[in-house]
Amino acid sequence: xxxxxxxxxxxxxxxxxxxxxxxxxxxxxxxxxxxxxxxxxxxxxxxxxxxxxxxxxxxxxxxxxxxxxxxxxxxxxxxxxxxxxxxxxxxxxxxxxxxxxxxxxxxxxxxxxxxxxxxxxxxxxxxxxxxxxxxxxxxxxxxxxxxxxxxxxxxxxxxxxxxxxxxxxxxxxxxxxxxxxxxxxxxxxxxxxxxxxxxxxxxxxxxxxxxxxxxxxxxxxxxxxxxxxxxxxxxxxxxxxxxxxxxxxxxxxxxxxxxxxxxxxxxxxxxxxxxxxxxxxxxxxxxxxxxxxxxxxxxxxxxxxxxxxxxxxxxxxxxxxxxxxxxxxxxxxxxxxxxxxxxxxxxxxxxxxxxxxxxxxxxxxxxxxxxxxxxxxxxxxxxxxxxxxxxxxxxxxxxxxxxxxxxxxxxxxxxxxxxxxxxxxxxxxxxxxxxxxxxxxxxxxxxxxxxxxxxxxxxxxxxxxxxxxxxxxxxxxxxxxxxxxxxxxxxxxxxxxxxxxxxxxxxxxxxxxxxxxxxxxxxxxxxxxxxxxxxxxxxxxxxxxxxxxxxxxxxxxxxxxxxxxxxxxxxxxxxxxxxxxxxxxxxxxxxxxxxxxxxxxxxxxxxxxxxxxxxxxxxxxxxxxxxxxxxxxxxxxxxxxxxxxxx
Amino acid sequence: xxxxxxxxxxxxxxxxxxxxxxxxxxxxxxxxxxxxxxxxxxxxxxxxxxxxxxxxxxxxxxxxxxxxxxxxxxxxxxxxxxxxxxxxxxxxxxxxxxxxxxxxxxxxxxxxxxxxxxxxxxxxxxxxxxxxxxxxxxxxxxxxxxxxxxxxxxxxxxxxxxxxxx
Amino acid sequence: xxxxxxxxxxxxxxxxxxxxxxxxxxxxxxxxxxxxxxxxxxxxxxxxxxxxxxxxxxxxxxxxxxxxxxxxxxxxxxxxxxxxxxxxxxxxxxxxxxxx
Numbered sequence: 001x002x003x004x005x006x007x008x009x010x011x012x013x014x015x016x017x018x019x020x021x022x023x024x025x026x027x028x029x030x031x032x033x034x035x036x037x038x039x040x041x042x043x044x045x046x047x048x049x050x051x052x053x054x055x056x057x058x059x060x061x062x063x064x065x066x067x068x069x070x071x072x073x074x075x076x077x078x079x080x081x082x083x084x085x086x087x088x089x090x091x092x093x094x095x096x097x098x099x100x101x102x103x104x105x106x107x108x109x110x111x112x113x114x115x116x117x118x119x120x121x122x123x124x125x126x127x128x129x130x131x132x133x134x135x136x137x138x139x140x141x142x143x144x145x146x147x148x149x150x151x152x153x154x155x156x157x158x159x160x161x162x163x164x165x166x167x168x169x170x171x172x173x174x175x176x177x178x179x180x181x182x183x184x185x186x187x188x189x190x191x192x193x194x195x196x197x198x199x200x201x202x203x204x205x206x207x208x209x210x211x212x213x214x215x216x217x218x219x220x221x222x223x224x225x226x227x228x229x230x231x232x233x234x235x236x237x238x239x240x241x242x243x244x245x246x247x248x249x250x251x252x253x254x255x256x257x258x259x260x261x262x263x264x265x266x267x268x269x270x271x272x273x274x275x276x277x278x279x280x281x282x283x284x285x286x287x288x289x290x291x292x293x294x295x296x297x298x299x300x301x302x303x304x305x306x307x308x309x310x311x312x313x314x315x316x317x318x319x320x321x322x323x324x325x326x327x328x329x330x331x332x333x334x335x336x337x338x339x340x341x342x343x344x345x346x347x348x349x350x351x352x353x354x355x356x357x358x359x360x361x362x363x364x365x366x367x368x369x370x371x372x373x374x375x376x377x378x379x380x381x382x383x384x385x386x387x388x389x390x391x392x393x394x395x396x397x398x399x400x401x402x403x404x405x406x407x408x409x410x411x412x413x414x415x416x417x418x419x420x421x422x423x424x425x426x427x428x429x430x431x432x433x434x435x436x437x438x439x440x441x442x443x444x445x446x447x448x449x450x451x452x453x454x455x456x457x458x459x460x461x462x463x464x465x466x467x468x469x470x471x472x473x474x475x476x477x478x479x480x481x482x483x484x485x486x487x488x489x490x491x492x493x494x495x496x497x498x499x500x501x502x503x504x505x506x507x508x509x510x511x512x513x514x515x516x517x518x519x520x521x522x523x524x525x526x527x528x529x530x531x532x533x534x535x536x537x538x539x540x541x542x543x544x545x546x547x548x549x550x551x552x553x554x555x556x557x558x559x560x561x562x563x564x565x566x567x568x569x570x571x572x573x574x575x576x577x578x579x580x581x582x583x584x585x586x587x588x589x590x591x592x593x594x595x596x597x598x599x600x601x602x603x604x605x606x607x608x609x610x611x612x613x614x615x616x617x618x619x620x621x622x623x624x625x626x627x628x629x630x631x632x633x634x635x636x637x638x639x640x641x642x643x644x645x646x647x
Numbered sequence: 648x649x650x651x652x653x654x655x656x657x658x659x660x661x662x663x664x665x666x667x668x669x670x671x672x673x674x675x676x677x678x679x680x681x682x683x684x685x686x687x688x689x690x691x692x693x694x695x696x697x698x699x700x701x702x703x704x705x706x707x708x709x710x711x712x713x714x715x716x717x718x719x720x721x722x723x724x725x726x727x728x729x730x731x732x733x734x735x736x737x738x739x740x741x742x743x744x745x746x747x748x749x750x751x752x753x754x755x756x757x758x759x760x761x762x763x764x765x766x767x768x769x770x771x772x773x774x775x776x777x778x779x780x781x782x783x784x785x786x787x788x789x790x791x792x793x794x795x796x797x798x799x800x801x802x803x804x805x806x807x808x809x810x811x812x813x
Numbered sequence: 814x815x816x817x818x819x820x821x822x823x824x825x826x827x828x829x830x831x832x833x834x835x836x837x838x839x840x841x842x843x844x845x846x847x848x849x850x851x852x853x854x855x856x857x858x859x860x861x862x863x864x865x866x867x868x869x870x871x872x873x874x875x876x877x878x879x880x881x882x883x884x885x886x887x888x889x890x891x892x893x894x895x896x897x898x899x900x901x902x903x904x905x906x907x908x909x910x911x912x913x
Contacts, residue, residue, distance in 0.1 A: 611911070611912070612912060613909035613911040613912025614906060614909055614912070615905045615906070615909075616836060616839075616905065616906065619844075622838060623832060623835075623836070
């Protein structure tokens with residue numbers, strides 16, 4: 001008896017309906033009704049997701065898969081609207097619908113005075129639809145539909161304030177950079193299709209499992225396919241080299257940053273890698289690349305975050321950095337640790353973003369931390385929530401990220417190929433994470449008040465914003481406890497829950513317990529070190545100095561955007577303008593079309609001369625016709641005659 | 648060289664010369680008279696072949712009625728010698744080659760193909776008036792009736808066309 | 814005996830001369846006479862074949878051709894009279910109102 005699982009499509013369908021209704025009819029509705037539609041659809045979706053999970057447990061945690069209708073049938077290839085539910089999907093589903101629902105509630109308060117209210121919720125619901133399709137899909141094609149769809153919604157939402165050029169530019173940048181990643185993803189899909197002739201997860205992974213794993217350093221089919229899929233993941237999940245869109249994406253409203261660029265869309269890349277773990281474990285070269293890229297990104301982004309002055313930019317680079325940790329976890333084989341960090345990150349990063357949004361709301365739109373300060377007494381709830389999130393991200397126990405980050409770093413330490421180096425870099429990135437997050441807290445909430453009281457009326461946010469904050473704060477505290485018991489010899493419930501999915505690929509939890517305890521202690525010390533340095537530098541009166549030397553390089557994000565502009569964007573634009581436009585479009589295509597018109601006119605001009613009005617020439621034309629007819633009739637007799645005459 | 652061949656060549660030459668005269672003459676009345684000569688020559692050729700009825704009809708209808716009509720019209724319109732206008736370059740340059748081509752094709756076709764045609768001899772009873780009229784009213788009665796209708800229409804048309812505007 | 818070919822070639826020659834007249838003469842009435850010449854040439858061919866194959870059908874058809882030529886001449890000359898009155902000239906090149 002699985003009524004909901006049999007109708008699993010209702011979970012993504014509800015937000016789609018909400019999106020359509022708000023989008024088509026919401027223009028004239030008051031905010032309350034748009035709220036009802038948006039919150040209703042998302043809330044119902046969350047409720048149904050809970051019910052689906054309940055049925056899953058009741059059914060003995062059997063992986064569920066159902067084909068709802070045939071979408072593409074071409075020869076032997078079939079890609080259907082197939083949805084599946086297994087333990088990994090349960091985690092993703094609950095995170096997406098749960099955190100999504102909380103952020104929807106928050107948005108009703110944050111966006112209350114913005115224009116285009118109905119449009120915002122329409123896009124947000126549309127995003128939920130696509131994200132749910134992505135996590136529920138049972139084949140690569142349907143997953144790709146969700147993949148592209150979330151990219152689209154990201155573009156729509158980043159460019160929500162489209163009248164601002166920087167916002168629409170940021171939206172375009174996000175979409176285009178994503179597309180580059182998607183190209184790699186598609187090539188990966190093509191390669192998989194060519195090798196296995198299907199794109200269903202169950203069939204492909206079963207076939208991969210039967211193959212021999214490829215050797216390290218060997219670039220066989222599986223490795224290339226895995227690397228191509230990872231290219232897509234770097235685009236969607238903002239890793240090196242395609243991370244450049246995420247900081248710009250902060251142009252969008254803060255709830256968008258929280259939902260899409262912290263909790264859900266950017267985690268799609270991690271999800272794909274985790275879902276295809278069989279593929280990656282059979283391609284150790286690809287896994288190594290994933291681990292290196294993740295580790296490097298974690299470090300790189302953390303360095304940039306050290307000096308940023310915009311509160312949302314700090315959080316953006318922090319997101320890039322934490323995503324790097326997730327990929328590091330997957331790359332060293334600790335897939336469940338990576339997913340665990342995904343879940344805890346969703347909680348505390350959403351919390352941090354929403355709190356930042358609350359601060360910005362309180363400050364009337366100000367985002368520069370150097371104009372804040374001394375707010376801890378004025379906006380108490382926001383302050384405590386932000387503090388909870390910061391302690392969580394820094395990795396202090398018993399908050400959530402301590403357990404997840406610790407699991408990742410421990411697995412990295414035990415990794416066969418330069419694991420200790422990866423561990424070291426990851427640890428240093430953790431120190432920096434703690435530092436810049438506490439720097440954020442001190443600059444924003446402590447010290448002297450650098451804002452002008454007369455212009456800015458600092459006020460606490462309304463209930464519909466603070467309540468979700470508090471819920472997320474609680475989750476940031478307790479979310480990691482499902483894996484906690486492993487620390488004192490109990491069971492890691494989370495990894496055990498996911499073990500039917502990851503099975504033999506799982507390497508988290510290996511190694512001696514004492515080593516694990518030692519490393520966790522080192523992690524706590526690292527977090528404390530970051531905290532202390534930030535306290536020394538920012539707690540008291542601070543002055544903002546000029547930006548010089550290395551500080552300047554970091555502040556300008558290592559000039560990567562400028563590099564891309566010069567090397568990629570500039571030449572492409574030149575090519576488009578001078579070759580494709582001037583030569584191909586104007587010179588060839590337009591000329592061809594105009595040429596046809598001109599040619600027709602020319603032909604007409606020539607043929608016109610037969611209409612001379614002169615009867616004698618008409619008589620000649622009649623006779624020419626008669627000649628043709630005679631020749632045709634007499635041809636069998638004539639042609640030997642003609643040639644005889646010529647010879 | 649039998650007698651019929653000699654007569655044939657004489658009549659043929661006459662017809663061709665009269666046709667050339669039709670082209671060469673400037674005044675239409677001279678062309679009309681040349682055409683009459685052509686028709687008489689052709690009537691002679693029909694007689695040579697043994698088609699007396701057709702020869703008689705040719706002279707009576709063509710020569711006696713149609714050509715008279717032509718001459719009356721020439722008189723009515725006070726036709727003069729032709730103006731020497733030449734507005735059509737196409738006709739000037741394409742005319743003779745065209746005529747040569749058409750005539751040549753037909754002649755070549757005839758020459759190549761009709762080696763086995765039996766000679767055209769007078770055969771008496773076969774083409775006598777009686778045979779022709781029997782055929783006309785049995786196998787060809789439908790076209791015959793239609794042509795009578797056609798003549799009626801032509802008469803009406805001619806009358807309507809020639810009326811003066813009142 | 815005159816071979817049938819000779820009559821046919823004569824017919825072709827007369828037809829060709831008719832075409833020359835048709836193209837080169839400028840007087841409307843003369844052009845009409847050229848048409849009559851061409852019809853006569855065709856009649857000659859009909860009769861020649863009829864006598865050759867010993868079938869009277871060709872000569873019956875000649876009668877029809879003559880009848881049609883008569884009707885055509887009547888109507889055509891009526892039109893010529895009207896046109897000549899309108900354009901005040903018998904030169905076919907003066908009738909050029911269809912010029913673009």
